[in-house]
Amino acid sequence: MRRYLRVDWRAGLSLVGTLLALLSLAFVVPILVALAYGGEDLWVFVASMALTAGFGVALRRLDSEPKPGAREAFFVVAFTWLFAAMFGALPYVLAGNGTVAYPVNALFESMSGFTTTGATVMGDISFDTHSRAIMMWRQATQWLGGMGIIVLAVAILSQMAVGGAQLMEAEAPGPGISKLTPHIAETARVLWIAYIGFTALLMASLYALSVVAPELAPEMNLYNAIAHGFSTLPTGGFSTEARSIEAFSPAVQWLIVPFMFIAGVNFVLWWHVISGDPWELLRDNEFRFYLGAISLFSLVGTVILFFDASLQTPPTGQIGGHFERSLRYSVFQITSMTNSTGFANMDFNEWGHSAKALLLFVMFIGGSTGSTGGGIKILRWLVILKSLRREVFTTIHPEAVRPVRMNGQPLDEDAIRGIYAFTLLFLGLFFVGFLLLSADASRLPEFNPHTLDLLTASIATLGNIGPGFGVVGPMGSYNGFPVTSKLLMVVYMWIGRLEIFPVLVLLTAAYWRS
Amino acid sequence: MRRYLRVDWRAGLSLVGTLLALLSLAFVVPILVALAYGGEDLWVFVASMALTAGFGVALRRLDSEPKPGAREAFFVVAFTWLFAAMFGALPYVLAGNGTVAYPVNALFESMSGFTTTGATVMGDISFDTHSRAIMMWRQATQWLGGMGIIVLAVAILSQMAVGGAQLMEAEAPGPGISKLTPHIAETARVLWIAYIGFTALLMASLYALSVVAPELAPEMNLYNAIAHGFSTLPTGGFSTEARSIEAFSPAVQWLIVPFMFIAGVNFVLWWHVISGDPWELLRDNEFRFYLGAISLFSLVGTVILFFDASLQTPPTGQIGGHFERSLRYSVFQITSMTNSTGFANMDFNEWGHSAKALLLFVMFIGGSTGSTGGGIKILRWLVILKSLRREVFTTIHPEAVRPVRMNGQPLDEDAIRGIYAFTLLFLGLFFVGFLLLSADASRLPEFNPHTLDLLTASIATLGNIGPGFGVVGPMGSYNGFPVTSKLLMVVYMWIGRLEIFPVLVLLTAAYWRS
Ligand SMILES: [K+]
Numbered sequence A, B: 001m002r003r004y005l006r007v008d009w010r011a012g013l014s015l016v017g018t019l020l021a022l023l024s025l026a027f028v029v030p031i032l033v034a035l036a037y038g039g040e041d042l043w044v045f046v047a048s049m050a051l052t053a054g055f056g057v058a059l060r061r062l063d064s065e066p067k068p069g070a071r072e073a074f075f076v077v078a079f080t081w082l083f084a085a086m087f088g089a090l091p092y093v094l095a096g097n098g099t100v101a102y103p104v105n106a107l108f109e110s111m112s113g114f115t116t117t118g119a120t121v122m123g124d125i126s127f128d129t130h131s132r133a134i135m136m137w138r139q140a141t142q143w144l145g146g147m148g149i150i151v152l153a154v155a156i157l158s159q160m161a162v163g164g165a166q167l168m169e170a171e172a173p174g175p176g177i178s179k180l181t182p183h184i185a186e187t188a189r190v191l192w193i194a195y196i197g198f199t200a201l202l203m204a205s206l207y208a209l210s211v212v213a214p215e216l217a218p219e220m221n222l223y224n225a226i227a228h229g230f231s232t233l234p235t236g237g238f239s240t241e242a243r244s245i246e247a248f249s250p251a252v253q254w255l256i257v258p259f260m261f262i263a264g265v266n267f268v269l270w271w272h273v274i275s276g277d278p279w280e281l282l283r284d285n286e287f288r289f290y291l292g293a294i295s296l297f298s299l300v301g302t303v304i305l306f307f308d309a310s311l312q313t314p315p316t317g318q319i320g321g322h323f324e325r326s327l328r329y330s331v332f333q334i335t336s337m338t339n340s341t342g343f344a345n346m347d348f349n350e351w352g353h354s355a356k357a358l359l360l361f362v363m364f365i366g367g368s369t370g371s372t373g374g375g376i377k378i379l380r381w382l383v384i385l386k387s388l389r390r391e392v393f394t395t396i397h398p399e400a401v402r403p404v405r406m407n408g409q410p411l412d413e414d415a416i417r418g419i420y421a422f423t424l425l426f427l428g429l430f431f432v433g434f435l436l437l438s439a440d441a442s443r444l445p446e447f448n449p450h451t452l453d454l455l456t457a458s459i460a461t462l463g464n465i466g467p468g469f470g471v472v473g474p475m476g477s478y479n480g481f482p483v484t485s486k487l488l489m490v491v492y493m494w495i496g497r498l499e500i501f502p503v504l505v506l507l508t509a510a511y512w513r514s
């Protein structure tokens, strides 16, 4: 076989095996939680750890000295997420509780975790049905996924020139970080310091608030602080509470907002800030656009909610006419839905048409490049807007030559075309996903989602957001979908997270043979 | 003023005036119809003719020797359609019958006519409410709009390099047809021969069928033959029957199909066929893709309808299991919705989810460049698909240089980028239109369209298709929308028809001053 394929698939699988073996160490987290809470589901995680490590080690044997090249990177990236999702699903199946015990549901929940999507098929999100260890594992999959995404985005996709990703601000301080294979570990170390640091800061802040001012955070405790720290920085959106962040006090909601915002920023910029050059952040065009978009849409949302007198939401009561509530619900939801976090501090299905239209709009924006956010991403929209402005100008002045600039540098036209191609492909997949979900939904007469629910289900999975509207709303569930739809959405979460092209090239004959 | 503006707006308006004066001659058609049917509404059209001619002549006086250049072309194109719609609305207001007597509704109906959209706000489509002359004027506006579109597409947009339109097959036989101003009249003459010829052939065929075999076409007569000849070749979709083409027999429906198909093909290719080179048609990549897409989707639709046993549609009865009906409904609707005609031979709201999803999908395709069809258009999708394939290839082989080819010629990269830009802008406007219609719909509590209705209202107006789903279905009406939504859709029909950029440049300071 090896002679006929140009791809060194043995080397690729061997590297995937190494990464799976490393991933198996992560089961230590739920094992510790199980031990702390009387040992429930302890065997589940020990068994999962053993199976994952065993499979990883077996894969490693395919090639004892793997030398994966640039071409194998596509392979490694695609299969790492796929296998991580499959082995991460084991605990749900082995524990055998609730809807996630069914293999397809378990795979959905696990893929949703590792892709930091946050869409759930868990029927009953409570400790009545699931152990503390299982619920913490669900949160931890998002945090692990986020670690992978940062490295993927900064060190790998930018080198693959996938969909214009080469334009990303990927120059972290320190030597040679822009070269692929030899320096991945170095890049990872630098960015993970920021990622781990912010996570620890959020966990500590939430816990400190619950200890210092328990009256301000009655529902917060160490377990919840850790659980939500795990799902905020990866723009994950899983919660151990059925009502997401609505379960917590306004003080906790406000505390989470800046960390959600941080999660949607290129971590290379945070590394600049940490290493003493905060101005790099404010000079960056993508950051300024991200900050501007979230500020503008939060303001618009606040005005809409403030003047919507009909909005009644027990237990929080009237929003219309109440400034702090209008501001809090708007800022929280706009930040959460723009950068693909997917947390909710209320059921926004209750909002009026205008406010919902605004939320639907921002769902198509996405996070920054080099962040854990999903979707089309800020940088691409910024390049598209600048390029469209130029297109109008050159329609009037066909002779004019005007480069599109980003951070002062003229952009390569190939990169601009790559960004257009990615964006159209993303929107095309979103639309096809919506059509397939629509056609598939009609197979189940008792499952009657609205068109808008299906539209948002497609973008919420492909864009790794999590919740949408209606049945897939923030307090809802993807459990009602037919199995075929669930499998489609598993694929959508996977390819959306990997920015489509790494999976797409695997489907071409040119990749394997030429 | 003139010294400060680089645009010679006087010359532009003068030319618009000339075109309006010519347009006033078209009122002869409804005047003849009024005379044939007892003189009802005769004064309406005489008055409309006088007002239009008077305004046109007045505008001409702004510049007695207009020398409009390339820049003024944007201005002339945008204002010609706007003024045509405004003066074409006069008869509806002056006749004073039904919903279209209200000025905004009259403008909507007239813009829908001249842009060949076919969306209607006419509450009662029947001769009980409206005169034969008014109904024929409504049909004639589409045919006049189609005449304008062919010249616009082939002679003007392709020279403006709007959204990649420079790639169009615009080389008609005959000397120098590719140069702008001096040869517009020549290009127009050549293409109008084809347009007028196909229209006359359809009218004659329909009428001949009703005379020779009245049992095969019981509802057809001379009036209906002329009326539907007027709205087929411009991919218009207006009908004098409330139930569109469902009002006619299967024989009539089958007869209309090839003419609908013809209307979506680049008329330059028809000129080649007429002048003795039919192979030019089959060699053209865009035509082959158009033929292939309609064949494929018609086949898929036939299969879906055939196996949908639940489909009951009085008066036509069962479709599922009936081959001719499945084929006829599928071929007719797929052709009609793909190339933006918008005719219906049944209320496709009754179709199942899968068949409706297919229809929704093809609504985003559009006609060929140089045809009367609207939307994103076949050529652009073909270039995008080829470019995406290359993008995947260069992701694997970053060093490879592979031009995208069309009809064997390598394409200019600027044109490819222009096509991406146009398509994304079109899709962006579609989405924003949907959001604005959604927010606006909530102002009228008694108006409760589904999300899908609003989605299709946006694409059906921007893409000049006409009908959508639900309340805006083929047997429905746009009359229920708030006035603000109607005005938005008037603008959408207008900018969609002109391929966006000619209107967009008018909104920039660079157009007027630099
Ligand atoms: K998420």
Ligand SMILES: [K+]
Pocket: B116, B117, B118, B235, B236, B237, B340, B341, B342, B464, B465, B466
């Ligand atoms: K139409």
